[in-house]
Each structure stands twice: as structure tokens, then as C-alpha cells.
Amino acid sequence: MTWPGGKNGAGVYQRIINHMPPHKTYIEPFLGSGAILRNKRPAQINIGIDRSQKAIELCKDLTSTPNHNFFYCRCGIGYLNSRTLSSDDLVFCDPPYMKSTRKGGDLYDFEMSDNAHARLLAFLVTTPAKVMITGYRSDLYDDVLSRFHRIDYQTMTRAGMVDEALWMNFAPPTQLHDYSFLGTDYRERERIKRKKSRWKNKIANMDRLERLAIMEALQSV
Numbered sequence: 001m002t003w004p005g006g007k008n009g010a011g012v013y014q015r016i017i018n019h020m021p022p023h024k025t026y027i028e029p030f031l032g033s034g035a036i037l038r039n040k041r042p043a044q045i046n047i048g049i050d051r052s053q054k055a056i057e058l059c060k061d062l063t064s065t066p067n068h069n070f071f072y073c074r075c076g077i078g079y080l081n082s083r084t085l086s087s088d089d090l091v092f093c094d095p096p097y098m099k100s101t102r103k104g105g106d107l108y109d110f111e112m113s114d115n116a117h118a119r120l121l122a123f124l125v126t127t128p129a130k131v132m133i134t135g136y137r138s139d140l141y142d143d144v145l146s147r148f149h150r151i152d153y154q155t156m157t158r159a160g161m162v163d164e165a166l167w168m169n170f171a172p173p174t175q176l177h178d179y180s181f182l183g184t185d186y187r188e189r190e191r192i193k194r195k196k197s198r199w200k201n202k203i204a205n206m207d208r209l210e211r212l213a214i215m216e217a218l219q220s221v
């Protein structure tokens, strides 16, 4: 699946999902190919928005979960402003990066002006929802999001390795919405996956009462 700026590269969606706290409603207002929405454990309600009809059709076709999914072809900023959000909602934003921070020219049928970025950030710093937003650092983002928690990392793009940032309006979570990708790199993720499977099999093969005793003991850890 290739979509300019898509988050489906190796290690990219995993890092973002590993920072998501538990939430009931998931909102992705700049959906693109929906790499995050499609890879994360669905929330009770999942909402994807993009101005591009192509993106919406693509994600509708690729998303097949029994959960409640809603897709809207419209402006993500307008959508956010039209809703009443709560701390049970997680908004993950991956807008087109500010033109001044990019090496190349336009990438999308729908780009965003600096004014639109400013309107988006103004909304994000006041909403009670949990917010995550990715982008390249700029004076505007550094200034408006100065109270957000930020992590910096490198990611591979068509133009080579670039420095990218993920801002969150919450401290690194102590509980995750989805533990499937736990681990900082492929080796660690595989190690944790094997460990989970080993422990699960071991516990599943125990005598029933012994299993319940172990599970009860684990609850108090």
C-alpha cells in the first residue's frame, strides 16, 4: 500500500500504536491510506476522515472489522470543530506536512495552508480529547504545541531519511490500547511475541484449578 506520507513503513505504525492510551472512540481526521486505523486494535467506534474521496474509498474497502466504522469525505478540521469530544476519544492526526518543512512540492490532491495548520493546532490544544499528531518540527508546531509531550525519531521517505516528531497532549501512557506491537524494534517485538505465546501455552496446558490460581495471583501483580 503506497500513499505519500503513509505510515505503513517498517516500524512506523508500530511506534505510533505503542504510544496510544486506551480509548473508546478513535478519530483519524487525515486518513490517507489509513495505515494506523487499519493496523491498530479497533476502538468501539472508529472514524476516518479525508478530503480525498480516493482515500475514503480505499479505506472502506480495506477495513473489515465488526466494530463501528464511519468514513467521511470532508475537511478533518471542520469535522473536529463540529464535534463535542471527551477524554475517552483519541484523535490521531497525520496532516500533510507544512510546505515550509518539506523538501519536495505538493504530494496530495488536497494540501493544507499554514493558516489551516494554525486552525488545527488551535483546536488540538484546547480539546479534552487525547491527541497525537505527527509532523516535521517547525516554529509554529514548536510554539503552539510547547506543552505537549514530544518524541523525535527518524523515518524513511521517498526523499531519504528524515527527522519526524510525534506530539501528544498526555504523558507517555502507562497502559496501552493495543499491546500487539510492543517493543522498540523488530527483534524486541518478536521476542515479546514469542514470550507471550510461550507463557500463554504454558498456562493453557495447566490443570484448570492450578491455572485459575496462577491467574488470580497475576491479578495482584
Ligand SMILES: C[S@@+](CC[C@H](N)C(=O)[O-])C[C@H]1O[C@@H](n2cnc3c(N)ncnc32)[C@H](O)[C@@H]1O
Pocket: 003, 004, 005, 006, 007, 008, 029, 030, 031, 032, 033, 034, 035, 036, 049, 050, 051, 052, 055, 074, 075, 076, 077, 094, 095, 096, 097, 108, 109, 110, 111, 112
Ligand atoms: C500525510 S497524509 C495521511 C497519511 C496516512 N496517515 C497514511 O498512513 O496513509 C495526509 C492526508 O490528509 C488529507 N488532507 C489534506 N487536507 C485535508 C483536510 N483539510 N481534511 C482532511 N484531510 C485532508 C490528504 O488527502 C492526505 O490523504
